Amino acid sequence: MGSRSAEGEQVPLTDEYDALISTTDVELLKRAWRNEKAAPEILRFESDLIIRVREQIELMEETVEEKSTVGTDPLSVSLYQMDLDRTLFLLRSYLRIRIQKIEKYMFHIRKTEELWNRLSKDEKFFTERCTDDLKKHLEESVLSTLPENYQSYERQSVISEEVDMVPEPRLDTFVLCRSKEYLTGIQLEDGPVDDRSKLFEMEPDVLYFICYKSIKPLVESGKIDLL
Amino acid sequence: MAGQSDHELSLFSAEELEFIAEDEIVDIVPNLKMDPLCLISGDFGPFTPQIVTQVPLWLAIALKKRGKCSICPPQWMTVEKLTQVLEVERDSQEMSEHLPFHYVEISRLLFDHARDNIPDAYMVRSLIEDIRDVRFHKVETDLEGFNGRTIAVKIKNLSAMEVNIVRPFIGRALQAFYKHDSSELIPDPERAPDRRPQVAHNAPRRQLRR
Amino acid sequence: MSCSGGCHLMCSPVKILNMYGRKACQLVKEFASGEKGQLTPFNNDLFEQVVSECSQHHLELQSLIRKMQEEGLDVQTARNADHYGALIHLFSIVRNKRCLTAYVYNRAETVRNLLWKIGPVLPKEIEEKLNHWEEEYFKKHSAALKSYMSKALVDLTVDMVPPKDPYIQVRVLEDIREGIVLSDDKNPNFARHSMHFLKRTDAEKYISRGLMEELTG
Numbered sequence: 001m002g003s004r005s006a007e008g009e010q011v012p013l014t015d016e017y018d019a020l021i022s023t024t025d026v027e028l029l030k031r032a033w034r035n036e037k038a039a040p041e042i043l044r045f046e047s048d049l050i051i052r053v054r055e056q057i058e059l060m061e062e063t064v065e066e067k068s069t070v071g072t073d074p075l076s077v078s079l080y081q082m083d084l085d086r087t088l089f090l091l092r093s094y095l096r097i098r099i100q101k102i103e104k105y106m107f108h109i110r111k112t113e114e115l116w117n118r119l120s121k122d123e124k125f126f127t128e129r130c131t132d133d134l135k136k137h138l139e140e141s142v143l144s145t146l147p148e149n150y151q152s153y154e155r156q157s158v159i160s161e162e163v164d165m166v167p168e169p170r171l172d173t174f175v176l177c178r179s180k181e182y183l184t185g186i187q188l189e190d191g192p193v194d195d196r197s198k199l200f201e202m203e204p205d206v207l208y209f210i211c212y213k214s215i216k217p218l219v220e221s222g223k224i225d226l227l
Numbered sequence: 228m229a230g231q232s233d234h235e236l237s238l239f240s241a242e243e244l245e246f247i248a249e250d251e252i253v254d255i256v257p258n259l260k261m262d263p264l265c266l267i268s269g270d271f272g273p274f275t276p277q278i279v280t281q282v283p284l285w286l287a288i289a290l291k292k293r294g295k296c297s298i299c300p301p302q303w304m305t306v307e308k309l310t311q312v313l314e315v316e317r318d319s320q321e322m323s324e325h326l327p328f329h330y331v332e333i334s335r336l337l338f339d340h341a342r343d344n345i346p347d348a349y350m351v352r353s354l355i356e357d358i359r360d361v362r363f364h365k366v367e368t369d370l371e372g373f374n375g376r377t378i379a380v381k382i383k384n385l386s387a388m389e390v391n392i393v394r395p396f397i398g399r400a401l402q403a404f405y406k407h408d409s410s411e412l413i414p415d416p417e418r419a420p421d422r423r424p425q426v427a428h429n430a431p432r433r434q435l436r437r
Numbered sequence: 438m439s440c441s442g443g444c445h446l447m448c449s450p451v452k453i454l455n456m457y458g459r460k461a462c463q464l465v466k467e468f469a470s471g472e473k474g475q476l477t478p479f480n481n482d483l484f485e486q487v488v489s490e491c492s493q494h495h496l497e498l499q500s501l502i503r504k505m506q507e508e509g510l511d512v513q514t515a516r517n518a519d520h521y522g523a524l525i526h527l528f529s530i531v532r533n534k535r536c537l538t539a540y541v542y543n544r545a546e547t548v549r550n551l552l553w554k555i556g557p558v559l560p561k562e563i564e565e566k567l568n569h570w571e572e573e574y575f576k577k578h579s580a581a582l583k584s585y586m587s588k589a590l591v592d593l594t595v596d597m598v599p600p601k602d603p604y605i606q607v608r609v610l611e612d613i614r615e616g617i618v619l620s621d622d623k624n625p626n627f628a629r630h631s632m633h634f635l636k637r638t639d640a641e642k643y644i645s646r647g648l649m650e651e652l653t654g
Contacts, residue, residue: 026268030247037238054590056267075293076261078604082289083266085600089246096593099585103549126585133581137545137574142537145488147495147530153538156531165538174397176382176390200379207390209380209397227238227390246599289602293634 025052026087031225033094038176038226039219040169040212042101042109045120046094053091060084098123106130107154107166171213177224178207186215238394244387248332249285254299257290284333288340298341303327304334306347309354316361320368322384331359331388362386366393457494457529461487461536468540474554476547479568484537491533498526548575552582556594605637607649 032046064084067077102109102123109115110131119127135153143151149158154166179202186200202208202224218224239247250268256279263272264286271282279299282290290296302308303326315323327333334355342348366389380397382390464483471477501523505512512520548571551559557579559567567575586592613627619639627633627643632652643649 024267024269030250053267060267073261075259075295076264079264079286079289080266082285082600082602083264083268085603086246086249086285087267089596089600092591092593092596095589095591099582099593100553104546120589122585122589125588126581129581129584130578133574133577134542134545137570137577138538138541141541141568141570142488142534146491146534146537150491150530150534156534157527165535176394203381207382207385209382211379214379240598242598285602292602292604292606 025049025056026090029053029087029090029094033090033097035219035226036094036097036101040171040173040175042098042105042115042118044118044220045098045123047120050091050094050120053087057084057087057091060087099126101169102127103130105167105169106134108168111154111163111166171216173212174209175212175215175226176207176209177215177219177226178205179218179224180204181223183218183223186218239387239391244329244391245332245336248329248336248387249288250283251327251329251333252281253284253287253301254279255282255287255290255296256299257296259295261295284336288336291341291344297344298337300337300341300345300351301327301333303330304337304345304351304355306350306354309351309358313354313358313361316358316365320365322362322365324384326358326384326386329387330355331386362389363392457490457525458532458536460490461533464540465536468543474547474550476544476551476563476566478566479544479571481568484540487533487537491530491537494526494530494533498523498530501526544571545574549578551575552579553594553597557583601637603636603638604634605640606632606634606652607640607644608632608652609643609649611648613643613648 028049029046032043032049036043060080061084064077064080067080068074102119106127109119110127116124116127138153139151143153150156152158152160152165154163156164182204183202186202200210200214207227212219215224219226256277257274258276259274260276261272261274263270263274268283271286272280274280274296287296287298291298303312308325312323312325315325334352337345338348338352345351366385385393460483464480464487467477467480467483501519502512505515505517505519505523510517548567551563552575555563559575564572582593586594609627609629609631612629617624617627619625619635625633627649633640640649640651644651
């Protein structure tokens with residue numbers, strides 16, 4: 001997601017207009033925001049992008065401050081302010097969705113390395129605190145009142161062979177997505193048994209409703225956008 | 228399912244859709260002189276009276292509200308164009324491709340804030356409403372054709388608002404089909420590696436448009 | 438941690454008063470039938486009953502195992518009536534545990550959402566519905582979120598909806614002569630039918646009193 005311009009990869013773009021709009025960081029942030037909103041699981045934290053956006057926000061805050069004190073015409077100050085407000089909203093909403101996903105699936109994220117590595121430093125710290133708090137809450141209110149062999153918050157009993165009580169996001173959820181390029185040979189691996197080996201193709205700029213699991217790698221690599 | 232299927236199916240609120248649509252670029256004719264604006268979302272201007280320039284819709288509306296410009300309605304927002312679109316929509320089972328993804332939001336924003344810049348505003352508005360109705364009816368008809376073979380749906384030219392309205396339905400329906408399908412104990416036959424892509428291409432999708 | 442699977446089985450309207458797992462199921466149903474996002478008072482009474490049911494099952498389970506051991510049977514492999522009896526007790530404990538945990542876990546989720554919807558200070562009528570542990574949990578989680586926000590230098594409790602133009606155009610419906618307070622210290626003449634361009638936050642109080650109307654288009 002967002003990897004093509006964020007990391008300067010030389011991926012040929014389909015047309016100039018796309019190149020033009022994907023160059024602004026706000027546009028990239030909007031894309032990250034939509035993807036994060038639409039994906040059932042937490043996606044990789046866009047650390048470079050967020051750093052850049054924050055810098056631009058800070059700069060704009062200074063500009064607005066400066067302009068309003070030196071008595072620049074109030075019209076353009078209000079326009080700069082609106083632009084700033086819009087960017088701030090995107091940033092906050094992006095971070096908020098992530099925090100809310102962490103709240104919902106904290107135990108699962110905490111113990112799944114792949115997901116854990118997608119978090120920012122601050123998010124990791126938050127997740128640790130959250131899981132400690134909720135674990136303690138469960139222990140105090142329920143688990144400690146149960147017989148000894150049943151006091152784990154993630155296993156039903158000591159004889160459970162695997163973790164069987166931790167909620168996970170449903171990756172077989174259907175999402176709406178769009179590809180910029182013509183994609184062929186998408187394996188619907190996790191689809192119904194009957195279609196498992198069938199190949200799927202996506203035309204550019206056409207919307208598809210599809211099982212998230214099947215396109216997960218393409219979302220991660222930034223080839224497909226969710227909306 | 229265990230009560231965990233509450234992943235928001237209607238993802239974007241009406242306000243959020245409007246927010247996204249506000250980034251669409253429109254032409255304006257300023258009536259003031261103002262230096263270029265170097266915004267986080269891009270550079271716009273300079274603004275010179277009577278010289279057309281391009282700005283995002285939110286900026287256009289802000290200027291318009293302050294009496295500093297008139298907004299040129301997009302090309303598709305004319306009686307002539309919309310009459311054609313309506314005809315095409317009525318004649319064909321397919322969704323026409325002549326309208327932008329955010330046509331509902333864009334037209335509403337313009338009606339709310341720049342009605343005096345839209346020639347034949349009343350007519351334009353009622354045409355857009357008619358188009359919306361026709362399109363919805365088509366979507367509904369298509370949804371009736373849903374079946375258990377559906378594992379992915381291709382949607383051509385559906386607009387943002389329309390997507391948002393059908394999203395909960397399609398999402399749940401597909402999930403239900405998928406769930407019932409995958410829980411069937413079908414023995415997994417050997418898969419020929421050289422399976423013809425044509426078969427693969429047609430089978431897994433049921434097109435929304437016919 | 439939700440009550441899954443055989444819940445319906447246990448809740449079928451068979452009239453057996455002491456059916457195992459029935460109370461636990463009631464507890465989960467009570468939560469599930471409540472309006473989403475709203476809390477009912479913590480049902481301590483029912484909760485405790487389920488907890489003591491678990492202890493009871495545990496005692497019976499242990500006594501069955503002891504009995505088998507006394508009879509010289511291998512507990513792991515023996516398949517007599519006592520073995521199956523023990524299994525039923527084991528499953529009942531596990532089932533009850535899942536229901537109890539689901540009840541607390543899902544309530545905890547609602548409690549966290551209150552933080553987003555209402556903020557760190559809950560009104561009395563809502564706070565009353567939390568039990569002691571939940572109040573503690575609410576405070577701790579609220580502190581965790583606060584700490585994240587101060588570390589990440591971002592306030593996530595504002596901007597819940599996309600921003601609008603901070604200014605709106607209004608028309609004055611009735612003369613407003615007194616008590617005009619605007620954030621920019623200006624003192625406009627709000628004569629009837631006059632039109633103004635005001636900060637939304639300034640105008641709202643007049644609009645809500647019917648003294649102004651917002652103009653669009």
